[in-house]
Amino acid sequence: MPELPEVETIRRDLDKEVVGKRIKGVDVNGLRSIRRYKTKKPFITALDGRKITAVQRKGKYLLVRLDKVQGATDGNGHGDVLVVHLGMSGQLLRAKGPKEPMLKHTHVVLTFTQGGQLRYVDPRTFGELFVTTMDELEHQVPELAHLGFDPLEDVMSWTDFGEMLQTKQTKLKALLMDQKFVAGIGNIYSDEILFNAGLRYDRSSDSLTSQEVRRLYRAMIETLQEAVKHRGSSLADEQYKDLFGEVGDFQSQHKVYDREGEACRRCRSPIVRVKLGGRSTFLCEQCQV
DNA sequence: ACGCCCGCCTGTAAGC
DNA sequence: TGCTTACAGGCGGGCG
Numbered sequence: 041m042p043e044l045p046e047v048e049t050i051r052r053d054l055d056k057e058v059v060g061k062r063i064k065g066v067d068v069n070g071l072r073s074i075r076r077y078k079t080k081k082p083f084i085t086a087l088d089g090r091k092i093t094a095v096q097r098k099g100k101y102l103l104v105r106l107d108k109v110q111g112a113t114d115g116n117g118h119g120d121v122l123v124v125h126l127g128m129s130g131q132l133l134r135a136k137g138p139k140e141p142m143l144k145h146t147h148v149v150l151t152f153t154q155g156g157q158l159r160y161v162d163p164r165t166f167g168e169l170f171v172t173t174m175d176e177l178e179h180q181v182p183e184l185a186h187l188g189f190d191p192l193e194d195v196m197s198w199t200d201f202g203e204m205l206q207t208k209q210t211k212l213k214a215l216l217m218d219q220k221f222v223a224g225i226g227n228i229y230s231d232e233i234l235f236n237a238g239l240r241y242d243r244s245s246d247s248l249t250s251q252e253v254r255r256l257y258r259a260m261i262e263t264l265q266e267a268v269k270h271r272g273s274s275l276a277d278e279q280y281k282d283l284f285g286e287v288g289d290f291q292s293q294h295k296v297y298d299r300e301g302e303a304c305r306r307c308r309s310p311i312v313r314v315k316l317g318g319r320s321t322f323l324c325e326q327c328q329v
Numbered sequence: 330a331c332g333c334c335c336g337c338c339t340g341t342a343a344g345c
Numbered sequence: 346t347g348c349t350t351a352c353a354g355g356c357g358g359g360c361g
Contacts, residue, residue, distance in 0.1 A: 072338090127338095128339095129338085162338095162339095163338080163340065164337085164338045164340085165337085165338055165339080166337070166338070208330090210331065210332090211331090211332085214331085277340080277341070277342095316333085317332075317334075318333085318335085
């Protein structure tokens with residue numbers, strides 16, 4: 041569900057809301073959301089008593105940094121980062137305290153010393169949480185180590201981007217969604233980026249002119265930046281909510297995603313939906329070549 | 330190397 | 346009013 045703009049919105053909320061707070065209690069319901077562990081205990085002890093010092097984002101991953109434990113060494117289970125991936129339906133929600141009604145599918149609850157809570161809610165349970173060290177993160181957690189560049193964090197020239205495109209012979213949409221190539225883009229934003237670049241989803245990555253490379257690079261940055269300004273996209277089911285339970289606003293700006301049959305905002309011809317790999321792709325056949 | 334399919338889950342909406 | 350099917354922001358693995 042959440043892609044880079046949604047995860048970045050939550051990151052900024054967490055930055056304001058939980059950084060500086062100390063965890064005084066950890067409740068876990070079941071092992072599904074912490075499936076790297078055989079029991080709850082190591083996960084709970086890795087978090088209990090720790091203070092949150094910063095929240096970073098790598099692609100769609102949230103990295104909740106924890107303060108050092110006095111005298112601890114790596115390997116004692118005292119990791120220094122809580123990694124959160126929201127999967128399709130994961131939400132991080134702030135609660136003022138334990139009295140607030142617990143939503144169905146609440147899997148993890150962190151209670152802070154000041155009394156507030158951070159709750160992890162995830163109906164489809166594709167998301168996960170685990171604690172590790174920053175060192176393991178870089179070298180031993182493969183899905184994070186192999187992440188591609190972050191389009192909003194990592195500076196790159198569009199000519200470098202063009203050279204990366206040239207080394208692949210993949211359809212543009214598949215490549216934009218490949219986390220090992222570029223981190224954070226999923227089904228919604230790949231469609232929006234490709235419309236804004238005026239390119240079809242099935243163009244081969246090595247077929248672009250230099251002008252098209254530049255358009256694609258600009259569209260990628262600008263679309264994601266704009267989506268962050270609008271606090272992400274919430275579709276009809278409103279599964280994406282920010283830390284305060286508020287929906288995003290960017291869906292009203294979508295040019296193609298979830299607009300099948302509606303008029304293209306640029307040329308007025310109907311937006312088309314095609315299936316690929318079981319996933320929906322939306323495009324304007326006139327504006328995208 | 331690439332593209333397509335499946336499975337992992339639950340919830341909702343559409344179709345009959 | 347059911348019941349069944351399709352589909353949903355992700356991702357990894359397997360197969361051709």
